[in-house]
Amino acid sequence: MNKKQTLYVLLLGILILALLVVFIDPSKVWLYIEHANIFFLFFAALVELFGGFLYSLAWYIILKPSGVNVSIKQAYFITMGSLFLIYTTPSGITAEAARIAMTKKHAAGDYGGPAASVVVHRIIYGLGFVSVASL
Numbered sequence: 001m002n003k004k005q006t007l008y009v010l011l012l013g014i015l016i017l018a019l020l021v022v023f024i025d026p027s028k029v030w031l032y033i034e035h036a037n038i039f040f041l042f043f044a045a046l047v048e049l050f051g052g053f054l055y056s057l058a059w060y061i062i063l064k065p066s067g068v069n070v071s072i073k074q075a076y077f078i079t080m081g082s083l084f085l086i087y088t089t090p091s092g093i094t095a096e097a098a099r100i101a102m103t104k105k106h107a108a109g110d111y112g113g114p115a116a117s118v119v120v121h122r123i124i125y126g127l128g129f130v131s132v133a134s135l
Helices: 003-023 026-034 038-066 072-088 092-106 112-133
Strands: none
Touching (some): 003 072, 038 072, 092 112
């Protein structure tokens, strides 16, 4: 995906987010936030950051055997960038393509290793949801 296409997809995601804000009453959302326990919000943010790190670490471990040499820091930023795209664009597949492209930008080689690692990571991540759902 070239820069122009990426910009269009990002703008589309921002437009959809703006429409959500218009149709969801922000004052009601703020009211709920005001009455929330600040400790739980802070704890949830910490858990989210830790979960993001673990998600990145899992992908980093899967990525290493394919010969793609990125640091854990690069893997974290690439993963967070793809998660940002997931939340700001209509399709999660865009984020996975971006994760593959960003990895290719930081490491030598073809797209095979990064693409395979993303597929395996998605399958393993999905198995976690299936195992919880089966309880």
